[in-house]
Amino acid sequence: MKKTILVGVLQCLVLVLFAAEPAGYYNSAEGKSGETLRQALFSKIKDHYNVGYEGLYNVYPTSDVTADGKVWDMYSTCTWTHGQKKCGNYQTVCDCYNREHSVPQSWFSKASPMVSDAFHVYPTDGKVNGQRSNYEYGECSGGTSLGGKALGRLGESTLSGYTSYGTVFEPDDEYKGDFARTYFYMATRYADKCSSWGYTFGKDVSGLTYYGVALFMKWHRQDPVSQKEKNRNDAVYTKQNNRNPFIDYPDLAEHIWGSKKNEAWYSSQSPVENITLPLFEISPNPAKDYITISSETTSKIGYRIFDLSGKTMLSGETQVGAPVAINSLNNG
Incomplete structure (x- = not known):
């Protein structure tokens, strides 16, 4: 790696x-599974450097950057130059970009260090960010989109077994795996705090509710780790001095929440896709x-x-x- x-x-x-990660970075997780594995990863990544809320804008030029040097936004196809057109006020899509807490900050009362953890706070279109509000991620049929260059939509949950969860925000298919692995990171980095956050985090299965496991394991499997995620993982690592393990080793999720949660995890046996x-x-x-x-x-x-x-x-x-x-x- x-x-x-x-x-x-x-x-x-x-x-x-x-x-990428230093040699032996995940040694303490070797041979573990399920909740024991999550706790080992928690111990490894918990003491990260806090870049601060304003400092996030200094992270994005290296963590969320397109091939032509622009802001990489997962909520729209708008084009911005880093450091320019940061929100204030907005009226419509593509007016400006701001900082989106993929895990809404209202869930943890804007507490630090979650409020400025770059692994879950992304630069996104301000209008779409406002539309998403603090709704859970989920799947919906039809739903409401802002149209144009906006990505994602709001609608009633249609995930099998969770149709009563009310309004959810469904991201674009291209980024569903990104957000799944973001939530896996948050359920692990904040294993001591996350059990009361929204309907996604909880005590059902290693920091997630059954809803969170069903949704994010589905997205994780359907949308594999991209080069964008790998580059972002490396960039945030240079700023925070911790990593998202589920980008480095996607199979970790299976050993905590999925089909292998009763099997010991070893990095040498864990598939890592498309590593260059x-x-x-x-x-x-x-x-x-x-x-x-x-x-x-x-x-x-x-x-x-x-x-x-x-x-x-x-x-x-x-x-x-x-x-x-x-x-x-x-x-x-």
């Missing part, structure tokens, strides 16, 4: 490049004032430069091909 390169920089420094490990080239090497990282398989890369005692001297994220200044580092 990980591509790591160690390169000598100056005389006594080491550069680490990363595009980025290949890097760093120049010049050795380096003095700057380095340039090139790759044909990824557009962004995180880096950390350590001294030989393990102290971080410089870290950040850069576009592939852009020079990274290292002339501030002491030689030796």
Whole structure:
């Protein structure tokens, strides 16, 4: 899952490049299943760095970005430049974008750190965000859409066995798996808090209600992990220092809520679909004032430069091909 390169920089420094989770990141989850597995993952990802509510807009240019550098919105096909046309007021679809809590913040009383956890707060069209309000995700027949470039619709729940759940918001098919894995993350990262959130979270099965399991396992299976999700997982990791395990290893969901919940999970046996490990080239090497990282398989890369005692001297994220200044580092 990980591509790591160690390169000598100056005389006594080491550069680490990363595009996925560090080796051994999920070791504590190996051999576990069901609720025990969820608790092991909770212990691993719970202590993340809180970027702050305003800081989310600094995360999005690397986490939610289209191939042409625009905001990637899962609630519309509108086009925005990062940092421009942030809501205030809006009248119609494509007026502006804002921060959508896929798990509505009213469910947890806008408490921290949930209110600013980038793994579930996405940049979306303000009008569609307002239409979704704090309704549960679900499936509906027909329903109400804002039309035009809006994605998603509101209607009465039609999920088998849960038709009495009232009005739900159904996302576009392309992103149903994304939201399912977002909810799996939230049920795991906040395993100590989530049992009272809405109709989706609860105590039925490892942090989810039977409704949540039925809905999100269906979406998870129908809409596999995309490259967009992998890129986002890596980008948020560089900001929060935690990951969404269900993007790295989709089969984890089966071992907690699905058909394998009584079977032990092992990363070596867990299918990981469509993994492409980025290949890097760093120049010049050795380096003095700057380095340039090139790759044909990824557009962004995180880096950390350590001294030989393990102290971080410089870290950040850069576009592939852009020079990274290292002339501030002491030689030796």
